[in-house]
Amino acid sequence: MASPEIEALTQALARLPGLGPRSARRAVLHLLKKREVALAPLLRALDAVNDKLAICSTCGNVDTTDPCSICADTRRDPRLLCVVEEVSDLWALDRSRLFPGHFHVLGGRLSALEGIRPEDLSIDKLIARVAVGGIDEVVLAMNATLEGQTTAHYLAERLETYPVRITQLAHGLPVGGELDYLDEGTLAQALRARRPVV
Amino acid sequence: MASPEIEALTQALARLPGLGPRSARRAVLHLLKKREVALAPLLRALDAVNDKLAICSTCGNVDTTDPCSICADTRRDPRLLCVVEEVSDLWALDRSRLFPGHFHVLGGRLSALEGIRPEDLSIDKLIARVAVGGIDEVVLAMNATLEGQTTAHYLAERLETYPVRITQLAHGLPVGGELDYLDEGTLAQALRARRPVV
Numbered sequence: 001m002a003s004p005e006i007e008a009l010t011q012a013l014a015r016l017p018g019l020g021p022r023s024a025r026r027a028v029l030h031l032l033k034k035r036e037v038a039l040a041p042l043l044r045a046l047d048a049v050n051d052k053l054a055i056c057s058t059c060g061n062v063d064t065t066d067p068c069s070i071c072a073d074t075r076r077d078p079r080l081l082c083v084v085e086e087v088s089d090l091w092a093l094d095r096s097r098l099f100p101g102h103f104h105v106l107g108g109r110l111s112a113l114e115g116i117r118p119e120d121l122s123i124d125k126l127i128a129r130v131a132v133g134g135i136d137e138v139v140l141a142m143n144a145t146l147e148g149q150t151t152a153h154y155l156a157e158r159l160e161t162y163p164v165r166i167t168q169l170a171h172g173l174p175v176g177g178e179l180d181y182l183d184e185g186t187l188a189q190a191l192r193a194r195r196p197v198v
Numbered sequence: 199m200a201s202p203e204i205e206a207l208t209q210a211l212a213r214l215p216g217l218g219p220r221s222a223r224r225a226v227l228h229l230l231k232k233r234e235v236a237l238a239p240l241l242r243a244l245d246a247v248n249d250k251l252a253i254c255s256t257c258g259n260v261d262t263t264d265p266c267s268i269c270a271d272t273r274r275d276p277r278l279l280c281v282v283e284e285v286s287d288l289w290a291l292d293r294s295r296l297f298p299g300h301f302h303v304l305g306g307r308l309s310a311l312e313g314i315r316p317e318d319l320s321i322d323k324l325i326a327r328v329a330v331g332g333i334d335e336v337v338l339a340m341n342a343t344l345e346g347q348t349t350a351h352y353l354a355e356r357l358e359t360y361p362v363r364i365t366q367l368a369h370g371l372p373v374g375g376e377l378d379y380l381d382e383g384t385l386a387q388a389l390r391a392r393r394p395v396v
Contacts, residue, residue: 030215
């Protein structure tokens with residue numbers, strides 16, 4: 001048996017999404033064998049993040065500063081606001097570097113099944129941000145799931161009294177998608193939203 | 199873009215075996231969202247291991263004590279010695295809890311291709327341990343690869359002048375293995391080592 005310290009490290013790593021007991025053990029072994037280039041940097045990085053961890057009080061992003069680095073970035077367009085369900089969605093969209101505006105994290109989606117109601121999400125805060133003015137367009141970037149779309153519809157209704165353009169992400173074939181492998185829902189969306197070949 | 203601290207943590211995690219940039223990002227997000235139950239325990243565990251990390255001067259195991267917890271375990275049978283290529287092999291065998299003796303980690307395998315010669319491995323130390331006496335059986339638990347088996351043959355030759363029994367792991371069908379899916383090498387081994395049905 002490995003020592004209790006090593007066992008504890010293995011268990012802490014095994015609880016991370018994407019790692020199981022087996023891969024955690026492999027990771028621990030790697031950390032132990034490469035102390036200077038793997039263990040020490042990871043320890044320093046974790047320590048720094050733990051020290052500074054903050055939830056952005058404006059948009060709900062998780063970062064090491066409040067306001068977060070996106071809200072504080074003056075090169076971004078404050079007239080564009082993209083609403084997402086989770087922080088992971090914000091990160092995914094931000095990674096694409098295609099959206100030059102700001103974000104708003106709801107912290108989930110409306111769900112009758114899970115009993116998640118509007119007051120459980122950061123919706124009032126969103127309305128307040130829009131009510132202040134200065135925002136021209138709100139992009140509803142919910143997941144293309146039933147609950148995501150329900151949430152988008154609800155938000156669209158709540159926002160329609162404000163002088164903003166409300167848009168949503170396009171639905172259709174994913175890049176590289178082969179018709180034969182796509183579900184009927186996606187095909188239906190792609191057909192319904194078909195556009196003229198210029 | 200995430201803050202530099204979060205980027206650094208993502209990169210440190212992405213370098214672990216079994217994690218890539220995408221899963222590292224998911225793991226970081228999990229750590230950030232579950233600070234108390236995920237980030238803090240991982241940080242403590244890493245810190246403890248980093249503090250105490252030691253290579254066992256007897257067997258070559260990586261642990262938080264020297265001698266390691268296996269070498270120090272008096273309930274283990276000192277007359278049985280199992281030789282493995284890597285620490286990961288030791289851990290794999292130890293996890294099975296089927297081997298009650300001690301271990302010896304070579305730190306690799308002989309390889310003409312990679313230029314790894316006997317003096318690059320912990321072989322002299324192994325011979326010294328056997329020469330001291332008190333060991334009845336040396337189990338050569340090399341991988342079932344060409345290089346592993348070459349290493350095993352070399353060790354068997356080096357050890358034959360000592361009064362110890364030299365054994366190796368059985369080769370054959372893995373548990374649950376279906377003949378149709380197994381390679382010819384395994385099938386040949388399984389056939390050659392066939393045993394009478396009691």
